[in-house]
Structure formats: C-alpha cells, structure tokens
Amino acid sequence: MQVTNELYNQIRLEVGKHGKSLVDLIDYVRFTSQKETLTSVLKRLExxxxxxxxxxxxxxxxxxxxxxxxxxxxxxxxxxxxxxxxxxxxxxxxxxxxxxxxxxxxxxxxxxxxxxxxxxxxxxxxxxxxxxxxxxxxxxxxxxxxxxxxxxxxxxxxxxxxxxxxxxxxxxxxxxxxxxxxxxxxxxxxxxxxxxxxxxxxxxxxxxxxxxxxxxxxxxxxxxxxxxxxxxxxxxxxxxxxxxKAPYKKLIISVETLLNINEKLDKEMDIRRSQLDADKLFREDVQKTLDHQEKQTNEQVALLIENVVSRFDKITTRYHEMLDERLGFVNVFKKTLQSLFNKKDSLKFWLEQTMFGMESELRDGMSYKLSEGVKNISENIQFMVKTVDAKLQKNPTILSSNQEIFRELADRRASIFEELQEAFADFLHKEENFYDKELVGTDRSFAPDFAAGSGIAAIGIILTALTQGAIFDITGGILTTLGFVFAGVSIGIKRKKITQSFRQAINESREKLQLHIDDKLQQYIAGVKVKILRNFLEFDNYLLRETEDIRSIGERQKMIENQLSEVHKQLSGMI
Incomplete structure (x- = not known):
C-alpha cells in the first residue's frame, strides 16, 4: 500500500528511529531471540x-x-x-x-x-x-x-x-x-x-x-x-x-510490538537486577560482619587492657607501699649499720632485689591476664574469618548460563565468585596473612607451631607474641628507670624524692603499657580485616560495573518506552 500522507511518513520514520534504538539495546544485551522479530517489524513498516x-x-x-x-x-x-x-x-x-x-x-x-x-x-x-x-x-x-x-x-x-x-x-x-x-x-x-x-x-x-x-x-x-x-x-x-485509517492502525500494531519486546527485555532484566541486589546484600552482610566483629574484638581488647592494668596497679601499689615503709629513718639506719658487716644487708642490695622481684611479679601476673584475654580475642578473630568464609559458600545464584540473555554474564560472575572462594580458602591457610613482622618485631622470640596447616590457627600464638613483647618492654623499662632512681642511694637517702620518682616511673610505664598493647592489637585486628577485604577487590569492581551497566540499560529502556508510548498515544487519538 503506497501511503503518501506526510504526517504518516513522519510518524513512521519516528517509529523506525525508536525501533533502531531498541535494536541497538537488544544487540548490547544479546537478547538474540527477539532480534529477528524486531528486525522484521522495522522492515515491515513500509x-x-x-x-x-x-x-x-x-x-x-x-x-x-x-x-x-x-x-x-x-x-x-x-x-x-x-x-x-x-x-x-x-x-x-x-x-x-x-x-x-x-x-x-x-x-x-x-x-x-x-x-x-x-x-x-x-x-x-x-x-x-x-x-x-x-x-x-x-x-x-x-x-x-x-x-x-x-x-x-x-x-x-x-x-x-x-x-x-x-x-x-x-x-x-x-x-x-x-x-x-x-x-x-x-x-x-x-x-x-x-x-x-x-x-x-x-x-x-x-x-x-x-x-x-x-x-x-x-x-x-x-x-x-x-x-x-x-x-x-x-x-x-x-x-x-x-x-x-489503516496505515495508522498498522503503525500502532508495530509500536505495540516494539513496546512488547521492550517489556520482555525489562522482565529479563528483573532477573539481572535481582542477582545484583542479592550480591550487594551479600557484600553488605560481609562488611557488616567484619565491622561488627572488629568492634566486638576491640571491646575485648579494652577489657584485656583493663584487666592487665588492674593487675599492674595491684602489684606496683604493693611495692610502692613496701618501698615507702623501708625508706623510713629507722629502717634506713638499721640497714646502714648492718651493711658494715654484710653487704647483702645493705639498703642498695635490698632495693635491687625488691626491684627484680617486682619485675618478676609483673611479668608473671600480667602474662596470666594476657593469656586469658588473648584467647578470647583470638577466638573472635578466627570466628570473623570463618564467618566470612561460610557466607561465601552460601551466596545465592539467580542468573543461569542456560538463560540466553545472561549466558555470558552468568559465566563471568560465576568465574569471579569461584576465584573469590578459592582465593579466600587459600588466604585462610597461609600463616603470613595473619603474621606481620613489623608488628611482632624481629627481635622477639617468636616461633609459632604452624603444624595445623592453617593461618588462622596461628592467631593466638601471634597475639601472645605481640602482648608478651609489650610486657617485656614495660617491665624492662621499669627496671632500667628504677636503676637510675636508686643509683645514688648509697650516697644519701631522700625518701620523698625516691618514692615520688618511683610513682612517676610506674605511672609512665602504666600509660606506656596501655598504649603499647592497644596499639599493637588494634593494628593487628585492622590489618587482618584489610587483608580479608583485599580478596573482594575483583568482586567489588564487578558490582560497580554491573550497577553502572544496569543503570545505563534501564535509562535506555525507559527512554525508548516513553518515546514509543508517546507515539502510541498520538496514533490512538487518530484512529
């Protein structure tokens, strides 16, 4: 049928233009089952x-x-x-x-x-x-x-x-x-x-x-x-x-067919959107799990420090009282007379022995508290890692390679996820992922037993090394500081000055102990979290690309739908 009506030709060309946009979109998403029908519709406009x-x-x-x-x-x-x-x-x-x-x-x-x-x-x-x-x-x-x-x-x-x-x-x-x-x-x-x-x-x-x-x-x-x-x-x-009115009726049928194909594409895209939503929900869940476990572990660190410092205060307070008592006039005079006959009875010798005794008690007492706290922290970090691994095994798969439009995307997603699972499984079994030489230090006695074959099995040993190192630093530091304080005791006793210096050294050591343990453990916990998240870099990039692609496709679909709907409305008013 030869149609020469100018308005009809204008509308027909407009329908063809919008149809070509739909063809381009169909090609982009590889919705090949609709390509033949769509191409035929456009061909038959004349x-x-x-x-x-x-x-x-x-x-x-x-x-x-x-x-x-x-x-x-x-x-x-x-x-x-x-x-x-x-x-x-x-x-x-x-x-x-x-x-x-x-x-x-x-x-x-x-x-x-x-x-x-x-x-x-x-x-x-x-x-x-x-x-x-x-x-x-x-x-x-x-x-x-x-x-x-x-x-x-x-x-x-x-x-x-x-x-x-x-x-x-x-x-x-x-x-x-x-x-x-x-x-x-x-x-x-x-x-x-x-x-x-x-x-x-x-x-x-x-x-x-x-x-x-x-x-x-x-x-x-x-x-x-x-x-x-x-x-x-x-x-x-x-x-x-x-x-x-027949030409316009023919056009409206073509427009309805184009709208129908666009609607079919949108229904297919619903599946793709559902998979993206599920993947994002999974990723958010992993992040929330890590954040929650990190917060919980940090609370355990604070409790550990509180217990260690409490033990530190109890021991140093007792020695401070003992020092104050022994530096009284009568005791000093008595020790001075006794030292004339036996150097072991001298005040200086007693102070040195007292100092070493305090150091020994501090190490033993705080080590006990640390071992209890480290066990809980270690279990929490292991739980964090294992929980993420469990979530990796349960992430739902909605896309199927059997679906024509999603075959390539489904295969690519499956490959990324499989690599993520394998990388994380490998991550769990490498002790270097849980051991930082800069944190532990090369001068420490650190020889954990990795016979279990799992990196997370070494967490408790690593944490013990970190915290025990802090105790060695603190108690050794006290020993050195008090050595200077007591160095001139044989020359003359100044009771008030010595006790004040003692208390100052203890307070500085106390603060250093808190900061040292907190800093070491916070760095370690954050470091493990960062290493876990590195495994998700490729998956995160995939989510970003998929989000942008779906957004772009959706905008193109909506524009085509609006344009065709406007033409359909115009044609409906003409017939």
Missing amino acids: DPFTFVIVGEVKSGKSSFINALLAPGKEICRVAPSPMTDTIQQIVYGEKEQEEFVSAFLKKIYQPIEVLREIAIVDTPGTNTIIEHHQEITERFVPMSDLIIFVFEAKNPYRMSAWDFFDFIRDDWRKKVIFVLQQKDLMNEKDLGINIDGVRQNAIKKGIHEPEIFAVSALEEIEGKLDQSGYIPLRNYIQKNITGG
Whole structure:
C-alpha cells in the first residue's frame, strides 16, 4: 500500500528511529531471540498489512484464500490430501511467479490489486504431522497484523487450533477474526449453533467481542456472492484494514510490538537486577560482619587492657607501699649499720632485689591476664574469618548460563565468585596473612607451631607474641628507670624524692603499657580485616560495573518506552 500522507511518513520514520534504538539495546544485551522479530517489524513498516491464515488441515484454508483474492483462480493448490507443506507468502507482483525463500517459506507473486495493501500468509495446518511446521508457524505469526482463524464449519471445536490460539492471544497483541468455511455444507440452524460455540470459546479466551464470519468458498467461486458470506468479510477488511485509517492502525500494531519486546527485555532484566541486589546484600552482610566483629574484638581488647592494668596497679601499689615503709629513718639506719658487716644487708642490695622481684611479679601476673584475654580475642578473630568464609559458600545464584540473555554474564560472575572462594580458602591457610613482622618485631622470640596447616590457627600464638613483647618492654623499662632512681642511694637517702620518682616511673610505664598493647592489637585486628577485604577487590569492581551497566540499560529502556508510548498515544487519538 503506497501511503503518501506526510504526517504518516513522519510518524513512521519516528517509529523506525525508536525501533533502531531498541535494536541497538537488544544487540548490547544479546537478547538474540527477539532480534529477528524486531528486525522484521522495522522492515515491515513500509510493507502492506500481513494476514496470517491459521487452521487445521482440511479446514478449507486454501479454498478460502483463493476465493478471497481471485475467485476462480487457484493461487493456493487445493487437494484431497494436505498440500500446504510450507509457509506460503502471497504478495503483489507485476507477474505471476514463485520464489523459494527457504525450505520452509515460499513466496507467491500475483498481480492482484488487493495485494498492494495486504499480504497473505498461508500456514501449515495446526494439526499437521509434518516435522517443524508448527514451530515455523509460531515463529511467523508474531510478524502478522491480522490473524484469521479458519475452522471447518461442521466442526470448529478441534483442540489444535484453539491451543494455537492460546499461544497467539497470550503472547502478542494482535487483532484476531474467526472464519467458518464450507458453510454451504451446513443447514442454517446447525451453522448458527456452531457460530455461537465459536463465540463462547473466544469469549472464554479473552476476546470480548469476537468477529466471526461464515463463508463458502464454493459459492463465492460459483458467483453466488449474496450468499457466500464474503461481502461482510470484505467490508470488514475495507473498513478496518485497507481504509483511510489503516496505515495508522498498522503503525500502532508495530509500536505495540516494539513496546512488547521492550517489556520482555525489562522482565529479563528483573532477573539481572535481582542477582545484583542479592550480591550487594551479600557484600553488605560481609562488611557488616567484619565491622561488627572488629568492634566486638576491640571491646575485648579494652577489657584485656583493663584487666592487665588492674593487675599492674595491684602489684606496683604493693611495692610502692613496701618501698615507702623501708625508706623510713629507722629502717634506713638499721640497714646502714648492718651493711658494715654484710653487704647483702645493705639498703642498695635490698632495693635491687625488691626491684627484680617486682619485675618478676609483673611479668608473671600480667602474662596470666594476657593469656586469658588473648584467647578470647583470638577466638573472635578466627570466628570473623570463618564467618566470612561460610557466607561465601552460601551466596545465592539467580542468573543461569542456560538463560540466553545472561549466558555470558552468568559465566563471568560465576568465574569471579569461584576465584573469590578459592582465593579466600587459600588466604585462610597461609600463616603470613595473619603474621606481620613489623608488628611482632624481629627481635622477639617468636616461633609459632604452624603444624595445623592453617593461618588462622596461628592467631593466638601471634597475639601472645605481640602482648608478651609489650610486657617485656614495660617491665624492662621499669627496671632500667628504677636503676637510675636508686643509683645514688648509697650516697644519701631522700625518701620523698625516691618514692615520688618511683610513682612517676610506674605511672609512665602504666600509660606506656596501655598504649603499647592497644596499639599493637588494634593494628593487628585492622590489618587482618584489610587483608580479608583485599580478596573482594575483583568482586567489588564487578558490582560497580554491573550497577553502572544496569543503570545505563534501564535509562535506555525507559527512554525508548516513553518515546514509543508517546507515539502510541498520538496514533490512538487518530484512529
């Protein structure tokens, strides 16, 4: 059909432009199952309307087409046995000829005027036993503009045609009409019953006002035009298909098809969005677990320091009281006299022994408290690592490589996740991931037993080394400091100055102890967390890329939907 209306051409070009945008998007996401349909829709924007004739073998389809197009001329062969073993597309041509497009599609060119405005597609019977015919028909039907279901007037209830009708009505927004062929073989009463039966079936299928025509190809060919039933059918086609509004109706069907494909893509993208949401939820859960366990471990560190410092205070307070008592005038005088006969009775010797005794008590007492606290901290860090490992094993997979549109994405995601699981499993078994030489120090006595073959098994030993090192530093520092304090005791005793110096040294050591243990353990805990998170770098990058890709696709989809919906609204107001 040649359409020269300027507005129509403008709208048609606009539909083609939006359709091309949809093609580009379909190509980008590899939604190949819709590519053929989409391409066909765009190609047919300038083609005549396509009528697809559907019905069972022996329903009179071929005779119906012959009578509709050119009474008395056999365009489609009519034979006692099924002859329609291919799809036959009947189109306008300057001369009669046939062209085999493929093994399943034959084009028949006829110089019949009505074919300038419509093209007929004669399909294999819905009940055919010929291999692949129904599959081919189902692929061709979505490209149609009007579907004519031809039933044998004597029995319009055969299930294969109605089952095929379910496919068309559910999946494509098409106009459907029903034809009861060979009405000349029925009396008027029985024909009326069957027409009503078809109407009731159609209503049940969702066609609220079905268009039904009873025709006789034989009567049309014999020239009995008033009773053949073809006049009402042709009038319907003239009014609804080839009339003045027909081009716009054709455009609106094309727009609806494009919207339908865009909607299908959006439903497929829902699956992809669901997988991204699940992956993000998993990643947030891992982060929350790490943050929670880090906070909990830091609270245990604070409790450990509190217990160690409490023990430190208890021991140093007792020695401070002892020192204050022994530096009294009577005791100093007594020790000075005794030292004249035995150096071991001297005040200096006593102070040195007291100092070493305090150091020994500090080491033993605080080591006990540390060992108890370190055990709890170690278990908490191990629990943090093991919890993340357990979550890695349970992250849900929604995308499937069996899904056409997501095959490549699903494989890539599966590969990234598999690498993450393997990397984390390897991470758990390497002790160097849990041991930092800078924290422990090269001068420490640190020889943990890694016979268990697991890095996390060494956490307790490493923490013990860290905290014991702090005690060695502190007690050694006290020993050195007090050595200077007591160095001049033989020259003269200044009780108040010595006790004040002692208390100052103890307070400084106390503060140093707190900071030292807290700093070592906080660094260690944060370091383990950072090393855990390094395993997620590739997965995090994947989430960022996927988020951006889905956002971009969604914006393109929404723009196409809005543009097509606007055209659809414009066309709806014109018909």
